[in-house]
Amino acid sequence: MAMNERTRGAPLLGILICAAAALAGRADAQASGREKKLPDKQDIATESAAIERANRLTGLNQLTASAAARRIVISSSNLPFLAGEVVGQPAWQVDFGKTALRLKLALRGFQDSYQREFRVILLERGGQLVGVSSRYEGEDPDMREPPSAESAQRQLQGGSEVYTGLPADDPKIVFLDALNVVLTKGSGSPFLAKVIEGVYVMDSSRGSPARPVWAITLRGLPPFSAHGPGADSVPVWQRNHMRNVLDAMTGQLLFATNTPQPI
Amino acid sequence: MPGCSSPSQPSPTADAGSPTAACASCYVSATPKPLNVCVISGHGAPYDQSTATLTATGTPAGGSYSWRSANTAIATVSGTGATGTVTGVAKGSANIEVTYTPPGCGPCTDTIPVKVCVCARVNNYTSYGKNVADVNGAKAKIKTRYAKLCCENEGCSKSHALHCTYVNISNTSGALKWAQSGYGRERNYGSTAIATDLYSEVQGDDPYYIRKEAAPAEGTAHEYKIQLDPATGQWSFYLDGGVPWDTHTDPFWKGKRGDNVQWTGEIHNTDDDMSGTSGDKCNFTECQYRVRGPLVYKDAGIPAGGPTTSDGSEWGAERVSATALDIWDKNPN
Numbered sequence: 001m002a003m004n005e006r007t008r009g010a011p012l013l014g015i016l017i018c019a020a021a022a023l024a025g026r027a028d029a030q031a032s033g034r035e036k037k038l039p040d041k042q043d044i045a046t047e048s049a050a051i052e053r054a055n056r057l058t059g060l061n062q063l064t065a066s067a068a069a070r071r072i073v074i075s076s077s078n079l080p081f082l083a084g085e086v087v088g089q090p091a092w093q094v095d096f097g098k099t100a101l102r103l104k105l106a107l108r109g110f111q112d113s114y115q116r117e118f119r120v121i122l123l124e125r126g127g128q129l130v131g132v133s134s135r136y137e138g139e140d141p142d143m144r145e146p147p148s149a150e151s152a153q154r155q156l157q158g159g160s161e162v163y164t165g166l167p168a169d170d171p172k173i174v175f176l177d178a179l180n181v182v183l184t185k186g187s188g189s190p191f192l193a194k195v196i197e198g199v200y201v202m203d204s205s206r207g208s209p210a211r212p213v214w215a216i217t218l219r220g221l222p223p224f225s226a227h228g229p230g231a232d233s234v235p236v237w238q239r240n241h242m243r244n245v246l247d248a249m250t251g252q253l254l255f256a257t258n259t260p261q262p263i
Numbered sequence: 264m265p266g267c268s269s270p271s272q273p274s275p276t277a278d279a280g281s282p283t284a285a286c287a288s289c290y291v292s293a294t295p296k297p298l299n300v301c302v303i304s305g306h307g308a309p310y311d312q313s314t315a316t317l318t319a320t321g322t323p324a325g326g327s328y329s330w331r332s333a334n335t336a337i338a339t340v341s342g343t344g345a346t347g348t349v350t351g352v353a354k355g356s357a358n359i360e361v362t363y364t365p366p367g368c369g370p371c372t373d374t375i376p377v378k379v380c381v382c383a384r385v386n387n388y389t390s391y392g393k394n395v396a397d398v399n400g401a402k403a404k405i406k407t408r409y410a411k412l413c414c415e416n417e418g419c420s421k422s423h424a425l426h427c428t429y430v431n432i433s434n435t436s437g438a439l440k441w442a443q444s445g446y447g448r449e450r451n452y453g454s455t456a457i458a459t460d461l462y463s464e465v466q467g468d469d470p471y472y473i474r475k476e477a478a479p480a481e482g483t484a485h486e487y488k489i490q491l492d493p494a495t496g497q498w499s500f501y502l503d504g505g506v507p508w509d510t511h512t513d514p515f516w517k518g519k520r521g522d523n524v525q526w527t528g529e530i531h532n533t534d535d536d537m538s539g540t541s542g543d544k545c546n547f548t549e550c551q552y553r554v555r556g557p558l559v560y561k562d563a564g565i566p567a568g569g570p571t572t573s574d575g576s577e578w579g580a581e582r583v584s585a586t587a588l589d590i591w592d593k594n595p596n
Contacts, residue, residue, distance in 0.1 A: 255474060
């Protein structure tokens with residue numbers, strides 16, 4: 001979610017949005033033909049409802065009780081395939097207080113390498129999750145900005161992968177538990193990633209029926225190694241990020257890839 | 264064994280951690296015990312390291328400590344106070360001894376077993392490869408033989424380590440480009456965790472590409488096939504035939520083909536283990552490749568003496584037939 005807004009050296013939200021303006025109070029949501037309001041979901045009307053919804057989808061309240069919500073309009077997004085559906089939508093931005101990551105499957109006593117501030121974006125109409133991302137305030141020249149929605153979409157299409165929409169049902173595996181799956185079965189450790197980004201989307205790969213997945217991108221990882229005789233010639237910026245995709249209903253890790261990546 | 268001893272009155276019956284009758288007031292113990300020392304080199308900061316620390320506690324207080332290595336070819340130790348810095352020299356085992364001399368009492372000693380492991384970053388290969396003009400497909404059935412990584416047993420390294428076994432096509436006409444698929448076992452930088460995977464990989468003009476999926480089971484054999492469509496630059500990766508489990512398109516490969524094909528085992532540290540052991544080797548069978556023209560695969564044609572290895576004292580490579588070879592590690596961890 002590349003945003004217009006930047007922090008020192010890193011996008012605030014790799015996968016998300018930009019708040020064009022914070023809206024005071026409860027503004028009426030603008031009906032849009034692009035909206036996919038879900039009948040079994042409730043609109044988010046208040047700050048407390050936004051925080052409750054963010055907690056339910058992410059479990060981030062297990063890390064910190066500090067959270068604040070404000071209404072925004074999504075002005076830009078780099079969510080492949082779906083950016084056009086979320087841009088212009090009224091939404092809630094929930095910011096969690098600075099915290100270290102704690103995962104229940106981590107080794108006892110293991111400490112997060114970074115202090116993180118997670119931001120969650122929820123559509124006001126229907127309360128669907130647009131994305132969750134952590135902020136990194138340091139400098140890392142090898143951690144390049146994530147690709148635009150258009151570039152990411154081309155890259156995923158090159159691998160016959162499509163995000164077909166935002167899921168109708170809530171995930172059975174919340175974001176924090178999805179990070180546990182990545183930690184124990186995935187590629188790259190969330191504890192070592194400078195930035196953690198997650199989207200909850202319907203994903204279809206190689207023509208398979210779309211299913212709800214967590215696509216969790218770890219950026220700013222210690223570089224993994226390429227294989228083969230030219231392994232050492234591959235630049236670090238191409239080897240320090242990984243996207244883990246897991247079934248959001250079962251927790252099964254489906255695959256991991258360094259695509260999409262900065263171009 | 265921590266305890267106390269007097270030069271003139273050794274105390275062979277002293278219990279671990281208990282003072283002896285010979286010198287009841289002197290006691291020393293050092294931790295951790297045993298001590299693992301990871302010697303990491305060639306990985307750069309912050310991963311390179313060669314030392315580990317021992318901390319001794321002696322009673323009664325106010326005494327002096329001295330440290331000694333029983334085998335300086337494996338590990339040395341320095342330190343005049345309660346902290347001993349152990350430096351790994353070479354892979355192996357050694358004992359470190361700390362001697363504590365309190366005021367008014369004879370010295371007592373503790374012995375700490377030390378195990379040194381080494382992760383020295385250098386790629387090594389065990390392989391059969393051949394230069395083939397216009398190669399656009401390669402395959403083999405490979406037995407899954409996961410191997411230990413350097414310092415895995417000791418658990419003290421967060422440096423990168425990898426062994427992988429694969430089919431590869433390269434283009435060496437300029438900067439090296441390649442595509443490959445196989446299985447591997449890997450420890451990423453910054454973690455002691457180790458993962459196994461089935462993977463595909465392409466290096467071309469776009470950024471390096473890798474994809475990992477569920478790993479094949481130990482001991483099973485699978486056909487890995489990689490195939491290029493030069494019309495589009497798309498690589499297709501197959502596991503046991505059928506439809507490709509992955510594809511990736513890179514502009515470099517459009518209109519191009521490879522000029523080298525390999526069936527390879529690879530490691531990234533000298534003490535990573537290669538796939539296979541002498542008692543259960545990693546078998547490559549049905550090694551074949553495809554070139555421009557009729558879309559048929561031809562035998563690899565492995566000649567006697569064809570398979571090679573970076574160091575014959577460490578890793579084995581032998582021809583089994585014109586389409587089969589075995590590889591293995593001669594000194595597994």
